[in-house]
Amino acid sequence: MSRQPGQPDPTDLLDVAALLTDEERAIQATVRRLLAEHAEPYAGEWFERAEFPRALVPRFAELGLLGMHLDGYGCAGTNAVSYGLACLELEAVDSALRSFVSVQGSLAMYALWRFGSPRQKEEWLPAMAAGTAIGCFGLTEPDHGSDPAAMATTALRTDAGWVLDGTKMWITNGGIADVAIVWARTDTGVRGFCVPRGTPGFATRDMHHKLSLRASVTSELILSGCEVPDEAILPEATGLRAPLACLNEARFGIVWGALGAARSCLATAVDYARERTQFGRPVAAFQLTQEKLVEMALELNKGMLLALHLGRRKDAGQLRPDQVSFGKLNNVRAALQIARTARTILGANGISLEYPVLRHANNLESVLTYEGTSEIHTLVLGEAITGLPAFR
Known part of the structure; x- marks a missing residue:
């Protein structure tokens, strides 16, 4: 994203990056560099061809992304915030990349890591961390x-x-x-x-x-x-508590990942609005456009604070399932609205795969409903608030 000297980053107006540790920032930057070179230029083509880029799996493994928040068995053993930041960068390129890493590490590997026998762990976890088994x-x-x-x-x-x-x-x-x-x-x-x-x-x-x-x-x-x-x-x-515990791990990654898609959409909309001219001036100079950009930036930056707060609680061993539902419900809903609003700023160009906006919006429609629909997470929070289950 291009910015004027001294202009704040619209995707980090609250300087959330300053709240990260040096190691967390380094991990995020490393993942972002890998994706910028090997994934971002091709994401639209993969989406159009309905093709999963299996060639990325060894690169993900080499970087330690597969099961990165688990300890032992060749896993990186990073903290939860670092895992969240990696999910954010993956989904900023395409939700499919974050979904692969999430299912590999937070569902399949986590199930084995937490509930498996020593033999199952030794047989599968090192190979899955190395990307030789999916x-x-x-x-x-x-x-x-x-x-x-x-x-x-x-x-x-x-x-x-x-x-x-x-x-x-x-x-x-x-x-x-x-x-x-x-x-x-x-x-x-x-x-x-x-x-x-x-x-x-x-x-x-x-x-x-x-x-x-x-x-x-x-x-x-x-x-x-x-x-x-x-x-x-x-x-x-x-x-049933066992599979639900695995889902909670994956939902935590979604809390961060959805914001990656939202960040991509906001950055694209800001750049486009500043470059696109209508009625003799940039679209970004119109009040209605600025209102849209402000609303998008507000939701993205609030979502980042929420994700970081939940990440710190998880690293402290204090994160509750209803808090994960809070994050998933809020951040995916906000990300989808950001994507839809960005599409309106791009106008007809917004439906083109030259830009990532509608691709992200389409992907987020799935993210909205998998690993707990909005309705289910609403009821989880409703029970937390009232003490009364309303699922049946």
């Missing part, structure tokens, strides 16, 4: 999205282990995953299973014709008489 997280079902407690996928115990039957839908990374963390109903409640690709009875089918997250691999997981041994079960994952 994971996915099978919770959502065709008829059970917001209500995972009603899942239809079952796991029946046999003399040899377990047999899984069911279907999972809208699974990021599913078609390219080497291992799936699958959640199923057993006679003792919901349990998690580690299902490697190639297991008999396990198949995936990619979902096409998407208008959002086009550069992301989205798949259906099909389990039909899928036989796994006893060692496949995640021993420490009992009940």
